[in-house]
Amino acid sequence: MTALETTSVGSLPKPDYLVRARxxxxxxxMKAAALxxxxxxxxxxxxxxxxxxxxDVLVDGEQYRGDMATYFAENLDGMEVSGLVRSYGNRYYKxxxxxxxxxxxxxxxxxxxxxxxxxxxxxVKGMITGPYTMMDWSFDEHYGSREEAALAFAALLxxxxxxxxxxxxxxxxxxxxxxxxxxxxxxxxxxxxxxxxKGLDAKTVLHTCYGNYEEIYGYFNRLPVDQLxxxxxxxxxxxxxxFRRDPLKKEIAFGVLDVxxxxxxxxxxxxxxxxxxxxxxxxxKLVIDxxxxxxxxxxxxxxxxxxxMVQAVRVxxxxxxxx
Amino acid sequence: MVRTTVVGSYPRIGDSHGEQVLRRAIARFDQGxxxxxxxxxxxxxxxxxxLREQADAGVGVVTDGQVxxxxxxxxIAGRLDGVEVGGLLRYFDTxxxxxxxxxxxxVRWKAPVLLEEWQYAQDASRAPVKAVLTGPVTLARxxxxxxxxxxxxxxxxxxxxxxxxVAGFRxxxxxxxxxxxxxxxxxxxxxxxxxxxxxxLAIRKGPAELTLATYFGDVAGIYRNLLELPADxxxxxxxxxxxxxxxxxxxxxxxxxxxxxxxxxNTRLEDPKALAARVSALRDSVDLExxxxxxxxxxxxxxxxxxxxxxxxxxxxxRAVGGGP
Numbered sequence: 102m103t104a105l106e107t108t109s110v111g112s113l114p115k116p117d118y119l120v121r122a123r124x125x126x127x128x129x130x131m132k133a134a135a136l137x138x139x140x141x142x143x144x145x146x147x148x149x150x151x152x153x154x155x156x157d158v159l160v161d162g163e164q165y166r167g168d169m170a171t172y173f174a175e176n177l178d179g180m181e182v183s184g185l186v187r188s189y190g191n192r193y194y195k196x197x198x199x200x201x202x203x204x205x206x207x208x209x210x211x212x213x214x215x216x217x218x219x220x221x222x223x224x225v226k227g228m229i230t231g232p233y234t235m236m237d238w239s240f241d242e243h244y245g246s247r248e249e250a251a252l253a254f255a256a257l258l259x260x261x262x263x264x265x266x267x268x269x270x271x272x273x274x275x276x277x278x279x280x281x282x283x284x285x286x287x288x289x290x291x292x293x294x295x296x297x298x299k300g301l302d303a304k305t306v307l308h309t310c311y312g313n314y315e316e317i318y319g320y321f322n323r324l325p326v327d328q329l330x331x332x333x334x335x336x337x338x339x340x341x342x343x344f345r346r347d348p349l350k351k352e353i354a355f356g357v358l359d360v361x362x363x364x365x366x367x368x369x370x371x372x373x374x375x376x377x378x379x380x381x382x383x384x385x386k387l388v389i390d391x392x393x394x395x396x397x398x399x400x401x402x403x404x405x406x407x408x409x410m411v412q413a414v415r416v417x418x419x420x421x422x423x424x
Numbered sequence: 425m426v427r428t429t430v431v432g433s434y435p436r437i438g439d440s441h442g443e444q445v446l447r448r449a450i451a452r453f454d455q456g457x458x459x460x461x462x463x464x465x466x467x468x469x470x471x472x473x474x475l476r477e478q479a480d481a482g483v484g485v486v487t488d489g490q491v492x493x494x495x496x497x498x499x500i501a502g503r504l505d506g507v508e509v510g511g512l513l514r515y516f517d518t519x520x521x522x523x524x525x526x527x528x529x530x531v532r533w534k535a536p537v538l539l540e541e542w543q544y545a546q547d548a549s550r551a552p553v554k555a556v557l558t559g560p561v562t563l564a565r566x567x568x569x570x571x572x573x574x575x576x577x578x579x580x581x582x583x584x585x586x587x588x589x590v591a592g593f594r595x596x597x598x599x600x601x602x603x604x605x606x607x608x609x610x611x612x613x614x615x616x617x618x619x620x621x622x623x624x625l626a627i628r629k630g631p632a633e634l635t636l637a638t639y640f641g642d643v644a645g646i647y648r649n650l651l652e653l654p655a656d657x658x659x660x661x662x663x664x665x666x667x668x669x670x671x672x673x674x675x676x677x678x679x680x681x682x683x684x685x686x687x688x689x690n691t692r693l694e695d696p697k698a699l700a701a702r703v704s705a706l707r708d709s710v711d712l713e714x715x716x717x718x719x720x721x722x723x724x725x726x727x728x729x730x731x732x733x734x735x736x737x738x739x740x741x742x743r744a745v746g747g748g749p
Contacts, residue, residue, distance in 0.1 A: 183691055184439040184727030189512060189521035190494065191450040193437060196727070198691055238519050242692040282517040311514055311521075361512060 104384035104423035105375065105414050106157045108354060110308055110330060111228050111276065112169070112394030113162035114403050119143045123167075140165045141216065148220050150404060154411050158272055158388075159225045161217035163396070168194040169230045169276060170238040177257070178204040183240060197239040199250060205257040208264045215268050224272055227265035227303070229258050231277035232293040233286070238279060248289055255296035266303045273298075274306040275326065278393075281312020287320045295325040306330050306354065310393045314340055322350045330354035332392035334366075334374055344381050353382055356392030357413070358406045363398070365405040371413035384423055389414050425746025426703065426712045427484045428738055429682060431637055431659065432556040432604065433496075433722030434474045434489030435731050443728060446470045446491070467492045468544060475549045481735035485600050487554050488545035490722070494523060496558050496604070497566050501525035504585050505532040510568060516606065516640045518689075518725055525567040527578060533585035539592045546598070554600035554635070555593045557586055560621040561614050562607045576617055583621035587628045594630040602635040602659070606721075608650070609641030609665060619653050626654040635659055635682060639721035642667035651679050663687035663720035669702075676709020683710075684720035686738045691730045696737050700744030717742045 115123070122139045125131040147162035166172040174180040174197030181200050185193040210228060218225045232254035236247055244250040262273050275297055280290050298305045308330035318340075321329060329349065333340075333356045357374040358366060378387055389410060395403040417423075437447045449466035452458035474489035493499035495515065502509040506529035512521040538555065546553040560582035564575055572578040586603075593601050603625055605618050618636075626634055636655035642665030643650055650658055659682035660668050672681075683706075685699050703717065717738055723731040 184729055185435075185437060186727055187436065187520060187724060189523075191447055191454070193447065237517070240689075240691040242690065279519065282514065282519075311512070 102352070102385055102388075103157060104387070104421075105418055106388045107411055107414050108156060108158035108226070108388055108390045109151070109160045109162075109407065110354075110356070110391055110394050111160050111163055111226075111274065112166070112396035113147050113160070113164070114396050114398055114400045115164055116143050116146070116400050119164060137165075144213070144217060145220055148217055148225075151407070152221055152223060154408050155415075156407070156411060157223065159217070159221055159223050160228065161213055161225060163228065163394070165213055169394075170197055170235055171195050173197075173209060173230050173235060174239065176206075176209040178202075178206055179243065180239070197235070199239050199241045199243045201243050203250075203253045203257060205260055209261055211261070211264045211268050214265055214270060218269055225270070226306070227262070227268075227270035227273040229261055229265075229273065229275050229297065231275040231280075231307070232258050232297060233290045234277050234279040236293075237282055247286070251289055251293045252296065255293040258297045259299065262297055262301055262303075266301055270303050272306060273301060273303045274308055274330070276308045278308070278310050280307075280309040281314070281317050284316050287317060291320065291323050291325065298325050304328065308354075308393075310356075315343065318343055318347065324351075326351070328352035328354055328388065330356075330388075330390065332356045333378070334359050334392050341377060341381060349382070352386040352388060353378075354388035354390050355382070357389055358391035358395075358410055360391050360393045360395050360398065363402060365402060366409055368409050368413045368416065371410055372417050375413060375417045379417070379421070384421070426742050427716045428482070428742045429485040429554065429600075429716045429718045430478065430483060430487055430735075431639060431682075431684065431688070431718055431720075431722045432487050432490050432602070433493070433724035434477075434487070434491070435724050435726060435728040436470055436474075436489065436491050438728030443473075464492075471541075471545055472548050475545060475551075475553075477732055478735060479549070479551060481732065482739040483735055484551065485554050485716070486549060486551045487556055488541055490556065490724070492541055495520075496522060497525055497563060498523040500537055500558050500586075500589075501531075501563050501567060501582070503535075503537045504582075505534050506530050506571065506581075507567070513566075515566075516610075518640075520725070522566070525563070527567050527569045527571045529571055531578065531581040531585055533588040536589065536592050538589055539596060542593060542598065543596055546596075552599050554602050555598045556602045556604065556637075557589055557625075559603045559605035559607075559618065559636075560586055560625075561618050562605050565607045565611065565614070576620075579617055579621050580624075583624040587624050590625045591628040594628065594632055598632050600635070601629055601632045602637050603655070604637045604639075606638060606640045608638045608643055608646065609661065612643065612646045615646050615649055623654050633657060637682065639665070639684060641665045644668050644671050647671035648675055651677055656680065657682055657716070659718065660684055661720040664689055665720070673706065673709075676706065678711070680711055680714040680716070682716040682718045684718050685741065686717070686719045686734050688719035688721045688723050688734065689725055691726060693730075693733055694737050694741075696740035697744050699737070699741040703741065703745045712745065717745070
């Protein structure tokens with residue numbers, strides 16, 4: 102791995118033309134095929150932007166997804182999607198419902214992976230919403246047991262991961278934002294993610310965010326992935342101290358951009374965050390990225406933030422003489 | 425017949441265009457195309473609809489649905505002296521977020537926070553509207569404390585501030601006041617602090633019926649101590665906190681309870697008769713005539729149409745307990 106490799110967490114904002122098209126499709130005023138062409142256009146634009154500014158490991162930007170859990174729910178047998186429920190503020194989403202035995206009729210995200218990887222020579226991440234998060238973020242009308250539901254998701258997401266690998270994915274990311282929800286269920290997270298990543302040759306990444314890391318720290322090294330991707334720009338110095346005392350035995354993708362702020366960080370701010378990380382982590386095992394998906398920012402804000410990030414990485418690489 | 429109530433929040437939008445008034449008003453406000461007064465009007469329109477849906481279902485003691493609350497913490501704490509509103513944080517295990525209150529100085533009450541909302545709802549409702557407050561210990565636990573350094577000191581000051589709210593409700597004639605302490609399901613060791621701070625609220629309540637609500641889990645380990653607290657009614661989450669059924673069945677309660685039997689975290693609809701049978705089994709050990717049936721927590725984690733159906737399940741279960749139709 103290059104020192105201070107750069108990447109993104111997953112989602113990127115949808116351009117206005119795609120937001121309008123999605124609304125029209127929802128009202129029955131645009132055909133699915135026409136929407137898909139615009140999703141492809143937006144995906145291609147984001148891939149070109151990432152290449153242009155020099156990001157190392159790319160994402161497809163999830164232009165075809167509404168919500169990360171709902172997207173998988175819409176493509177699995179045994180699931181339906183509920184009416185709108187509130188996330189926070191004025192944000193609402195359609196929450197998945199498990200209504201029967203979970204089954205995967207076929208690959209879910211592989212088509213989009215192939216589309217994206219076919220447009221660039223740089224690696225594109227395969228992106229899977231993790232089994233624990235799928236369970237925790239769904240209403241369960243069928244299994245009646247959180248463990249049973251999580252393990253059912255894990256088995257079929259493993260098949261998805263296999264298919265992504267067969268399609269050429271060199272990096273597969275499992276998103277588990279719900280990981281820190283219940284400390285008593287961390288053994289279940291480890292078990293379920295382990296089923297998804299078992300026997301994969303691709304590099305595996307686990308992304309999580311907005312949790313009390315100090316409570317779950319003891320589990321970081323037990324998570325069955327090669328790289329942990331963490332929201333860090335808002336985390337306390339206490340946590341950094343913990344990393345120093347109790348070293349992480351994996352690669353870390355270290356979030357340096359606050360994705361919930363409209364304010365674009367300065368190059369100096371980001372460089373300072375990278376330096377903090379370098380004081381603890383081996384540069385060969387340190388990846389730099391935003392805290393989380395950037396989809397809640399505007400296109401311009403997201404682009405500006407990513408540009409600053411890449412520029413800051415260049416500055417730090419030069420200062421340290423990294424190749 | 426056993427009475428019915430709700431815990432507090434209610435979905436503020438639904439799936440139809442007509443049910444998205446508030447969402448549109450806030451979106452227009454964010455774009456600079458609507459005023460704060462427009463948002464307030466939309467909140468009130470939705471509050472009336474929420475009251476109507478509870479009335480149509482036949483719920484006995486209703487709430488305003490907390491339609492105007494940004495979240496359960498910042499809506500109250502953010503309007504007290506010594507508190508600033510900070511970034512987003514996960515709210516228990518609900519996959520929703522709250523803006524974390526940051527305590528930067530001594531917490532002091534300065535003006536009524538909830539009274540106007542409660543008064544508006546009560547004026548618009550024939551059923552009694554329960555005034556709901558987030559409890560001082562939950563506020564203290566979920567805030568970022570940069571001033572006190574001790575949970576107890578912060579909780580005690582939150583309680584002093586909330587006591588002014590309670591006194592305001594009393595003066596305005598509220599018959600039902602509820603204090604929410606969901607942290608008790610995660611931190612049963614906070615029981616004595618809840619007892620101390622609840623006392624400060626209870627002495628200001630006058631003749632109003634004071635409910636202590638617990639939810640998002642069980643209180644099995646502290647069940648009997650909970651009944652000793654200075655509340656007239658104790659609210660239990662018997663869905664996510666199903667473990668509480670154990671001590672509840674074993675020890676019963678002399679104090680009236682709010683039995684949270686309808687699962688407000690799952691879309692699956694219960695069979696009212698099955699719920700009624702479980703409740704009826706408590707008849708010899710719990711004073712059901714003075715108790716309530718309720719959802720297990722606020723209904724806002726469900727889609728609006730499911731929330732409506734859950735209210736129907738609730739009322740049907742209560743009727744079945746009463747031996748009615």
